[in-house]
Amino acid sequence: MRQKLSGWGRTAWSYSDVVTPSSSQDISAVIAAPQHRGVIARGLGRSYGAASQNAGGTVIEMANDEASPIALDPRTGVVTAGAGVSIDALLKYCVPRGWFVPVTPGTRFVTIGGAIGSDIHGKNHHVDGSFGAHVLSMRVMLSTTEIIELSPSIRPDWFWATIAGMGLTGIVIDATFQMLAISSSMMHVETERLQNFDALIAAMGSSSDDDGYRYSVAWVDLLASGSSLGRGVLSRGEHATRDQDSRSEPLVYNPKVRVSAPPWVPNGVINKLSIKAFNEAWYRKAPRRRTESIESIAGFFHPLDGVRQWNRLYGSQGFIQYQFIVPLDQTDVLRTVIGQFADAGVASFLAVLKRMGESNLAPMSFPTAGWTLTLDIAAGARGLPELLSAVDTVVLDAGGRHYLAKDAHVSPGAVRKGYDRFEEWKTIRNEMDPTGVWKSDLGRRLGLVDP
Amino acid sequence: MKNGLGVAQSIVLFGGTSDIGQAIVSDLLRPGVAHVVLVSRNIEEADRFGQDITQRYPDIDVHHVRFDGQDAAAMTRVVQEVVSLVADIDVVIVAQALLGDGIDFLQNPHEAIPLATVNFTATMTLLLALGHQVNQQGYGRIVLLSSVAGERVRRSNAVYGATKAGIDAFALALDHELSSGGGSILVVRPGFVTSKMTTGMQKAPFSATPAAVAKSVARAIDSNARIIWTPSILRWVFMVFRHLPTALWRRMPF
Ligand SMILES: Cc1cc2nc3c(=O)[nH]c(=O)nc-3n(C[C@H](O)[C@H](O)[C@H](O)COP(=O)(O)OP(=O)(O)OC[C@H]3O[C@@H](n4cnc5c(N)ncnc54)[C@H](O)[C@@H]3O)c2cc1C
Ligand SMILES: NC(=O)c1ccc[n+]([C@@H]2O[C@H](COP(=O)([O-])OP(=O)(O)OC[C@H]3O[C@@H](n4cnc5c(N)ncnc54)[C@H](OP(=O)(O)O)[C@@H]3O)[C@@H](O)[C@H]2O)c1
Numbered sequence: 001m002r003q004k005l006s007g008w009g010r011t012a013w014s015y016s017d018v019v020t021p022s023s024s025q026d027i028s029a030v031i032a033a034p035q036h037r038g039v040i041a042r043g044l045g046r047s048y049g050a051a052s053q054n055a056g057g058t059v060i061e062m063a064n065d066e067a068s069p070i071a072l073d074p075r076t077g078v079v080t081a082g083a084g085v086s087i088d089a090l091l092k093y094c095v096p097r098g099w100f101v102p103v104t105p106g107t108r109f110v111t112i113g114g115a116i117g118s119d120i121h122g123k124n125h126h127v128d129g130s131f132g133a134h135v136l137s138m139r140v141m142l143s144t145t146e147i148i149e150l151s152p153s154i155r156p157d158w159f160w161a162t163i164a165g166m167g168l169t170g171i172v173i174d175a176t177f178q179m180l181a182i183s184s185s186m187m188h189v190e191t192e193r194l195q196n197f198d199a200l201i202a203a204m205g206s207s208s209d210d211d212g213y214r215y216s217v218a219w220v221d222l223l224a225s226g227s228s229l230g231r232g233v234l235s236r237g238e239h240a241t242r243d244q245d246s247r248s249e250p251l252v253y254n255p256k257v258r259v260s261a262p263p264w265v266p267n268g269v270i271n272k273l274s275i276k277a278f279n280e281a282w283y284r285k286a287p288r289r290r291t292e293s294i295e296s297i298a299g300f301f302h303p304l305d306g307v308r309q310w311n312r313l314y315g316s317q318g319f320i321q322y323q324f325i326v327p328l329d330q331t332d333v334l335r336t337v338i339g340q341f342a343d344a345g346v347a348s349f350l351a352v353l354k355r356m357g358e359s360n361l362a363p364m365s366f367p368t369a370g371w372t373l374t375l376d377i378a379a380g381a382r383g384l385p386e387l388l389s390a391v392d393t394v395v396l397d398a399g400g401r402h403y404l405a406k407d408a409h410v411s412p413g414a415v416r417k418g419y420d421r422f423e424e425w426k427t428i429r430n431e432m433d434p435t436g437v438w439k440s441d442l443g444r445r446l447g448l449v450d451p
Numbered sequence: 452m453k454n455g456l457g458v459a460q461s462i463v464l465f466g467g468t469s470d471i472g473q474a475i476v477s478d479l480l481r482p483g484v485a486h487v488v489l490v491s492r493n494i495e496e497a498d499r500f501g502q503d504i505t506q507r508y509p510d511i512d513v514h515h516v517r518f519d520g521q522d523a524a525a526m527t528r529v530v531q532e533v534v535s536l537v538a539d540i541d542v543v544i545v546a547q548a549l550l551g552d553g554i555d556f557l558q559n560p561h562e563a564i565p566l567a568t569v570n571f572t573a574t575m576t577l578l579l580a581l582g583h584q585v586n587q588q589g590y591g592r593i594v595l596l597s598s599v600a601g602e603r604v605r606r607s608n609a610v611y612g613a614t615k616a617g618i619d620a621f622a623l624a625l626d627h628e629l630s631s632g633g634g635s636i637l638v639v640r641p642g643f644v645t646s647k648m649t650t651g652m653q654k655a656p657f658s659a660t661p662a663a664v665a666k667s668v669a670r671a672i673d674s675n676a677r678i679i680w681t682p683s684i685l686r687w688v689f690m691v692f693r694h695l696p697t698a699l700w701r702r703m704p705f
Binding site: 002004007009011012013014015016036037048049050054055056057316317318320379380384385386388389408409411412441444445451 | 452453454455456457458460481482483485510538539586587588589590631632633673675
């Protein structure tokens, strides 16, 4: 059925023919039928831009928690799950059994296929790397409808091209990966307020004690100016140990969605004033000195999931999430960029700053040793194309790049400049899909595939 | 493919020399635009604007396609030629038209034929060909320059007004046909605009510049609007005109 789709940012809508398969035979039937404008897999649509939609073509909706059973080896923590299974379902199954996902993004409503397609990272990237690093093997349907197994030792080039391949190499059917052993469903968290950007960088830098924490991330108030420029709250944590969690059943896991955003929100609810007030309140709320607390998994990793469809709060024009990374020694560039946004008067809720660890072998994987900054901006903001294009140039000139799972605006040239292994990836991609079946709006806009 | 900031990667202008059309394209230019296609019968003239674009945005590729606005049968081929240059059409502006000012049509009925052909017949086939394309694409915005002259046709420009009334009505219905597939049509009804078309004519009330029209059109392209008047007050003026008793309307001085 033809359906209007967008990513999480609710911009760049287009219509695709959406099919919901109930088996891999269904998927091969769709691919085998002549496809004028190609096919793309869609998970839970949590990419911000147009990664999992295909204007005028076919979209295969993979998300389905019931599609295949979750097979967890309770001794080793090796799990096999269908690509349509969500991290939400995986956590509900595995946490009570003492296992946690190797990487979780800021929402648990993403699928395993989406986690692989974007090679997602979490608060533990500086220690554990991204999702792809934990995948032991996966089964992928090629555009010939043949299903093949890929792993770091079986066709490694195809394996790594599919990790962060944005769905453009094939459809992941299922994957086997290593989970992390935990003894409590609580998190031991340390929170502290840092009064400016330099303090923040010093606290998180590679010569700090940051590597001693499995999870680390900072929220930055981009609207604070003067001596408070770049002030933020640093939050670091570890899975709680048995002695930190006194509950009789320490592995009970019961995340809740509390409220829904109303289906229709007038434009302009989120504006500079409301953002400034929010950022201020949130900064004041954080403890001045390093404070320890015990939090739930949902509270620590997925606070936004408490409000269903919070993305509607930006109104009909939607919003974009801008995420880039620059090498470790380029902290000045972060400062420049924060200044560019401040000068332009573009408001953003809490930006997220994180120091990333080393990159993996996937040519299109986003994380690499460096600093990544992420901010949300209302898409209708005046002068935004000009501003972002100027920021893009600064980022790229510093040897940085942009995260395609979030992208809604960069130019084809920005991908080629930011990802120095792009051509290598494209060659492998073309080899895996010689007839050019896989297509998405993101792929068309950025020339990742032929139109 | 348009991006998440509403920037069109490819912009196509039919009537590449049109003052209003060029003003709309200018207003849409910003970082992220990759292709502009000027479709005209006078490439040399259209390229003066093309060079202007390249000067402001060196990264934009400007292409030219030749077409004769009278050749209704050629429109499918012309659209295919455009598509071969840009792959997908994000925004297309249809601006070509003849006004026929100063022609005594009663004395020279055959003079009405080019107006009917350019403004109606060929524009209709063009809209159909473009509609087919955006339907296949699953998205795409078609902008038709109609006119308030078609809302209630007056005796002093009956031929022009009637062609605009026809194409306007057609475009609104075609939009309904397209909307389930993802494409859409924006019908623009300007009043008097100071352009090549109206040089030497006496300005009517609520006259506007091409730049002013362009501004409203650019905003409307970004929205869900299917019909706009420029300036917007004309919507109400013509609502009144439409309901004037014929006895009164026929005696109006224009
Ligand atoms: C609130 C929020 C917080 C987030 N936080 C983070 C974060 O901290 N870190 C991070 O890395 N990301 C983060 N993200 C982004 C998100 O993790 C990624 O966009 C992820 O890919 C979304 O997965 P999905 O299942 O929704 O897939 P979709 O968004 O539907 O698709 C993403 C990509 O994966 C491909 N894909 C999906 N399924 C398959 C399959 N079966 N086979 C092959 N390809 C497939 C699609 O074609 C597409 O290219 C966040 C998003 C939100 C909304
Ligand atoms: N100006 C106004 O007051 C006004 C008001 C309401 C609506 N409009 C509409 O707005 C649109 C643009 O008008 P404008 O004001 O920008 O006037 P314009 O500059 O005269 O534009 C008219 C365009 O039509 C083209 N054209 C005419 N016959 C053609 C043919 N046979 N083949 C190819 N191209 C042909 C012209 O090309 P050449 O340069 O080669 O002749 C020119 O590009 C028109 O549809 C008009 O009806 C104008």
